[in-house]
Amino acid sequence: MFCDECKKRPATVHVTKIVNGQKSEVNLCEECARAHHKEWSMAYDDNFPINKFLAGLLGFDTGKTASSVNLNLHAPGKCEHCGANYNQISQTGRLGCHQCYDRFQDKVEPLLRRVQGSNRHTGKVPKRSGGSIRLQREIQNLRARLQQHVSNEEFEQAARLRDQIRELEKGMAE
Amino acid sequence: MRDRFVNQALTKWMEGTGKESEIVISSRVRLARNLCDIPFPNVAAAEQTKAVVSQVEGAIKDAEIEQTSGELIFVNLEELEPLDRLVLVDKHLISPQHAEEAAGKGLILRADEAVSVLINEEDHLRIQCLFPGLQLEEAWDLASRIDDLLESKLDFAFDEKLGYLTACPTNVGTGLRASVMMHLPALVLTNQASRVLASLSQIGMTVRGLYGEGTDATGNLFQISNQVTLGRSEEEIISNLVVVATQLIDHERMARQVLLKETKPQLEDRVCRAYGTLTSARIINSQEAMTLLSNVRLGIDLGIIQGVSPQVLNEMLVLTRPAFLQKLAGRELSPFERDVQRASLIRERFSLDG
Ligand SMILES: [Zn+2]
Ligand SMILES: [Zn+2]
Numbered sequence: 078m079f080c081d082e083c084k085k086r087p088a089t090v091h092v093t094k095i096v097n098g099q100k101s102e103v104n105l106c107e108e109c110a111r112a113h114h115k116e117w118s119m120a121y122d123d124n125f126p127i128n129k130f131l132a133g134l135l136g137f138d139t140g141k142t143a144s145s146v147n148l149n150l151h152a153p154g155k156c157e158h159c160g161a162n163y164n165q166i167s168q169t170g171r172l173g174c175h176q177c178y179d180r181f182q183d184k185v186e187p188l189l190r191r192v193q194g195s196n197r198h199t200g201k202v203p204k205r206s207g208g209s210i211r212l213q214r215e216i217q218n219l220r221a222r223l224q225q226h227v228s229n230e231e232f233e234q235a236a237r238l239r240d241q242i243r244e245l246e247k248g249m250a251e
Numbered sequence: 252m253r254d255r256f257v258n259q260a261l262t263k264w265m266e267g268t269g270k271e272s273e274i275v276i277s278s279r280v281r282l283a284r285n286l287c288d289i290p291f292p293n294v295a296a297a298e299q300t301k302a303v304v305s306q307v308e309g310a311i312k313d314a315e316i317e318q319t320s321g322e323l324i325f326v327n328l329e330e331l332e333p334l335d336r337l338v339l340v341d342k343h344l345i346s347p348q349h350a351e352e353a354a355g356k357g358l359i360l361r362a363d364e365a366v367s368v369l370i371n372e373e374d375h376l377r378i379q380c381l382f383p384g385l386q387l388e389e390a391w392d393l394a395s396r397i398d399d400l401l402e403s404k405l406d407f408a409f410d411e412k413l414g415y416l417t418a419c420p421t422n423v424g425t426g427l428r429a430s431v432m433m434h435l436p437a438l439v440l441t442n443q444a445s446r447v448l449a450s451l452s453q454i455g456m457t458v459r460g461l462y463g464e465g466t467d468a469t470g471n472l473f474q475i476s477n478q479v480t481l482g483r484s485e486e487e488i489i490s491n492l493v494v495v496a497t498q499l500i501d502h503e504r505m506a507r508q509v510l511l512k513e514t515k516p517q518l519e520d521r522v523c524r525a526y527g528t529l530t531s532a533r534i535i536n537s538q539e540a541m542t543l544l545s546n547v548r549l550g551i552d553l554g555i556i557q558g559v560s561p562q563v564l565n566e567m568l569v570l571t572r573p574a575f576l577q578k579l580a581g582r583e584l585s586p587f588e589r590d591v592q593r594a595s596l597i598r599e600r601f602s603l604d605g
Contacts, residue, residue, distance in 0.1 A: 110592065114309075116310070123476065141393060147374035158288075158290070159290035159291075159294050160294070161290075161294050162536060169293060170419060170420075171291065171293050171362055171373070171418045172291065172416075172418060172419075172420065172421050173290050173291060173293070174289075174290040174294060175285060175287065175289055175291075175410070175416040178410060178413060178416055178423075182370075183419060188420055189413075189423065189481060190422045191419055192420065192421055193420075193424065193479050193480065193481040194455070194479055194481075194482060195411070195419070195424075195479070195481050195482020195483075196413070196481070196482070197413075197481070197482055198410075198411075198412065198414025198424045198425070198481060198482070199482060199484050200424060200425040200427070200483070200484040200485045200488075201395070201398075201414075201415075201425065201485055202409070202415060202483070203407055203409050204402060205403055206287075206406055206407060206409055207404060207409055207411075208403070210411050212331055234465035
């Protein structure tokens with residue numbers, strides 16, 4: 078087996094990452110592993126070690142290895158908003174702008190499922206720009222709690238939640 | 252003499268306060284945010300980068316934000332000396348890349364450096380709270396409130412499905428990276444560290460040695476952070492990390508008791524020799540200094556050494572780094588000169604307590 082990085086020397090270092098049961102592997106020669114080693118030991122940046130690794134993954138998604146994708150002239154277009162093309166993105170492991178997520182959705186989605194184990198945000202929603210999303214989330218949460226109360230036969234609480242939900246839905250319609 | 256340490260080096264996270272500060276050195280929460288309609292910093296043109304700086308600088312000068320965060324100072328990284336930027340790296344405030352290419356980059360800092368906002372690093376904004384001890388919830392709470400206030404004035408790139416959009420897909424979703432820096436000497440001494448820490452990667456945590464070579468953490472310091480930012484809420488991410496940190500604390504405490512019980516003379520010997528070397532050495536490299544400081548800290552925690560304040564390890568972590576030594580000397584130093592300077596600084600620091 079050859080090194081994923083340089084494709085020249087035999088791979089002797091194997092790194093396995095498991096996130097949410099999703100396994101991924103990097104195989105490196107000693108020299109490239111040492112280069113990675115330096116990145117891993119960077120004092121500060123939290124996602125630094127994974128960038129190169131990611132660029133590799135983006136490359137693999139096209140069925141090609143990371144370095145050959147750099148030369149791939151048939152890359153699927155570029156983002157109209159920021160001008161970044163897919164080659165650039167797969168080289169750096171970074172997208173060019175927020176619209177790149179849309180533009181390269183078919184590449185990014187599987188990648189997210191692989192490195193993040195999920196493709197759906199369940200956390201914080203910005204107050205101002207996320208106004209209606211915020212309400213929807215809140216209604217979803219209340220509905221789930223309502224269901225819980227109903228199955229526990231706690232009808233008083235359930236009724237209170239039902240009123241609350243109606244109130245919020247009124248707010249959404251406005 | 253103490254002034255020199257206090258004025259130039261100390262940062263909030265080095266205080267040695269906070270919950271579990273015996274084992275947890277610091278807690279950090281970082282939120283990645285980007286402005287809508289401007290490309291991410293790696294692609295943005297110079298004038299777009301400038302626009303980000305002025306928008307953020309404008310938004311942060313706000314009475315309500317300062318009421319929440321404390322007074323904030325804006326620093327243009329381009330205007331700092333390269334050495335000063337490296338000091339900021341050593342204090343864990345900016346990344347090495349941020350220090351290297353300062354053009355168009357900004358930093359907003361609270362005086363005690365516990366709150367900072369990096370502008371135009373990998374993302375347009377990185378809101379950071381860095382507290383001493385195990386204070387992840389507190390750090391998250393403050394970072395989130397600052398985030399809310401900034402969001403009331405700035406349009407953040409947010410997608411209903413993917414959450415906060417970031418330059419690197421590893422940050423997308425919550426944009427939250429939470430981490431704890433832990434001192435785990437007994438786990439290392441009892442050969443449990445690599446096994447215990449390797450198991451963390453299976454539950455979505457990343458472990459890194461601090462300033463160290465790969466997994467051989469210098470000074471037995473490890474940084475543990477969440478790997479996944481998407482598909483879990485911020486509260487889940489924070490509470491998972493708190494659970495993990497708490498378990499590691501328990502393991503470390505148990506290992507310390509085992510060492511005390513089974514190998515007390517060896518432990519005392521190790522600790523006291525470390526103290527002896529640090530208080531007498533005339534030349535010391537960074538690696539050796541960190542190893543010995545870790546031993547001394549363990550000795551302080553276990554009552555083997557008395558009269559030395561425990562935060563000596565935290566302080567020396569930064570003070571003995573090459574950039575800081577040169578800052579103190581006011582000039583560039585050769586590696587040998589640094590080793591001399593480092594030894595003298597350590598002796599001086601110990602004499603304050605002793
Ligand atoms: Zn190689
Ligand atoms: Zn784009």
